[in-house]
Amino acid sequence: MKFDYAVIGAGASGMSTAVILAKHGYSVALIEAAHTVGPLLRGFERKGIYYDTGFHYTGGLKKGGVLDIFFRYLGIMEHIEPIPFDPEGFDLIRFFAPDGDFLFPYGYGRIRDRLLKAFPKERAAVDAYLGAVKESFQSRPYLNLEKEFSPLQELRSVHGPSLKDVLDRLSPDAALKRILSAHCYLHGAAPGDVTFTQHAVVVGSYYESVHGLRGGGARLVHAFEKTLFDHGVTVFCGRRVSGIDLSFQGKPESVRLADGEHISCRACIVSLHPRQMLELLPSKRFRPSYVRRLEGLDETFSAFILYGKSRSLNQRLNGKNIFSFFSPAENGFLEKGPLHRRPLFISSAVPKKGASTEPGFIAICPATLGQVGAWLHSRPGRRPEGYRAFKARVMEMLKDRVRESCPEISGDIEIVEGATPLTLRDFSRSPAGSLYGVKHRVGQYNPVSLTRIDGLYLAGQAVVAPGVLGAVISAFLACGSILGHDRLRKELNACL
Ligand SMILES: Cc1cc2nc3c(=O)[nH]c(=O)nc-3n(C[C@H](O)[C@H](O)[C@H](O)COP(=O)(O)OP(=O)(O)OC[C@H]3O[C@@H](n4cnc5c(N)ncnc54)[C@H](O)[C@@H]3O)c2cc1C
Incomplete structure (x- = not known):
């Protein structure tokens, strides 16, 4: 069977791309290396x-x-149930040395009031900062559906100023700047690395409202599965793409699978890490400067992750997460150095319906792939003893860190599962095990949806921003390049 479009990778961006194209009457093959979508x-x-x-x-x-x-x-909304986080404080930002908690609310008015209460002398800085976040967020196509798409707009997130530049210009108050920088965790680039505009693109949506989903990410994937089915997308799971074949005219004509099968198509959308896209095509198809650029893209940090449970995990974690910072350096944003100096992000995990068990939590601590460099060649299920002993030690250290930094989870903590940068590399197929793929940082030209190859498009978190929202927008950008941005914008506006 010949498809109009082959979409490679069934994460949030690939699944969204497939649905948008199928909605417009095209036949779409969605191909995922893992055994399930999402x-x-x-x-x-x-x-x-x-x-x-x-x-x-x-x-x-x-x-x-x-x-x-x-x-x-x-067609996802009818299958999910968003659960609002606590508007009075969705993230508790906690600092040690100097100590202090700041409960970050959502809603611009609430954020302003809370910041002014803590920093009454910084009214001008707070107003200027919040105004600039709002303005930057609204200036972006697809985030503001009234705004026409302009390719030049994209450049604003490449050039500075950085978040740090803006905060330093606005205020000398280190504590205020640390609080406003804490959400760098949501995109993985430090305040001095990330452009202010890019930071605003990510935090701007959280400043307006914050939700989780009943049933978590699993429910979101089920909703995607339903809408993919409803729109007639043909899904191939457990099928790794190993190459894209080009016709004499240089256009994609089929997608090659690792098992030797070919899926014919007229065009192709790749939603993988940009370096993985390069591996699918002969490098001479791209300019050497483009190849060098994609190969040199800076990665976001990776992580050690503790999945735990605790009988004494009390209700105070419900409706909020905790960001715990131990070092004043670089606003506490560290993925290197001693583990006890690095920040921790803690969120709650929900017992399954009917299960009589204590509540769970997830603690994420930044790390790099190099920190598990001795075992880079090992694979899941076949890791050597040395690695397993190392991982067990790290999880014990994280357990102590959680206990020390989070009285909300005091007492007995059981380690249920653990992940390291190798886990992230192998299960998420993120080549460097990074949490959010490549960074979006000052001076770094991330790829855009269009490529030099006619009929080859890119989507994915590398294009716009990390997060489900960034991934979904990248799908609209890729499909807008095919179907027309104005057409998509009108259709989206009709959903208002
Ligand atoms: C620990 C963690 C916590 C996070 N928390 C949040 C959060 O709270 N909120 C939020 O909005 N975002 C969060 N994110 C980020 C968010 O999950 C991602 O930004 C988003 O899901 C990326 O979607 P994507 O489609 O760009 O990439 P991916 O989901 O990585 O999709 C790419 C797909 O391609 C597949 N693939 C790779 N190679 C091949 C191949 N050769 N052939 C076929 N298929 C292939 C992969 O298996 C993968 O499914 C978190 C990420 C992590 C790691």
Whole structure:
């Protein structure tokens, strides 16, 4: 069978791309290497608890919010149930040395009031910062559906100023700047690395509203499965793509699978890490400068992750996460150095319905692939003893860190499961095990949807921003290049 479009990779971006194209009457093949679609978002169950993996919470899901509109357009909204986080404080930002908690609310008015209460002398800085986030967020196509698409707009997230530049210009207050930089965790680039505009694109949706989903990321994947089926997308799972064949005219004509099969197509959308896209095509098909650029893209950090449970995990974690910072350096944003100096992100995990077990939690600590460099050649299920002993030690250290930094989870903590940068590399198929793929940082030219090859497009978190929202927008950008941005914008506006 010949398909109009082959979409490679069934993460949030690939699944969204497939649905958009199928909605317009095209035949679409969606090809995923893992055994199911949405492997990063699906989460897992252990000891009666459901643990989220690549999705904990998101902005933009309030009624009429940008993700709500995208999900309604994609036919997802009717299959999910968003659960609002606590508007008075969705993230508890905790610092040690100097100590202090700041409960970050959502809603611009609430954020302003809370910041002014803590920093009464910084009114001008707070107003200027919040105004600039709002303005930057609204200036982006697809985040603001009234705005026409302009390719030049994309450049604004490449050139500075950085978040740090802006904060330093606005205020001398180190504590205020640390609080406003804490959400760099959501995109994985430090305040001095990330452009202010890019930071605003990510945090702007969370400043408006914050939701989780009943049933977590697994429910989102089920919703995608339903809409893929409803729209007639043909899904190939457990089929790794090993190459893209080009016709004499240089256009994609089929996708080659590792098992030797070919799937014929007229055009192709690749939603993988940009370096994995390069591996699918002969390098001479691209300019050497483009290849060098993609090969040199900086990665976001990786992580050690502890999946735990604790009888004494009290209700205070419900409706909020905790960001715990131990070092004042670089606003506490560290993936190297001693483990006890690095930040921790902690969120709760929900017992399965009917399971009589204590509540769970997930603790994420930044790390690099190099920190498990001795075992780079090992594969899941066949890791050597040395690695397993190392991982057990790291999980014990994280357990101590959680106990020390989080009285909300005091007492007995059981380690249920653990992940390292190798886990992220192998299960998420992220080549460097990075949490969010490549960085979006000052001066780094990430790829855009269009490529030099006629009929080859890119989607995925590398194009716009990490997060489910960024991935979904990348799908609209890729499909807009095919179907017309104005046409998509009108269709999306009809969902308002
Ligand atoms: C620990 C963690 C926590 C996170 N928390 C949140 C959160 O709370 N909120 C939020 O919004 N975002 C969160 N994110 C980020 C979010 O999950 C991602 O930004 C988003 O899911 C990326 O989607 P994507 O489609 O770009 O990439 P992916 O989901 O990585 O999709 C790419 C797909 O391609 C497949 N693939 C790779 N190679 C091949 C091949 N050769 N052939 C076929 N298929 C292939 C992969 O298996 C994968 O399924 C988190 C991420 C992590 C790792």
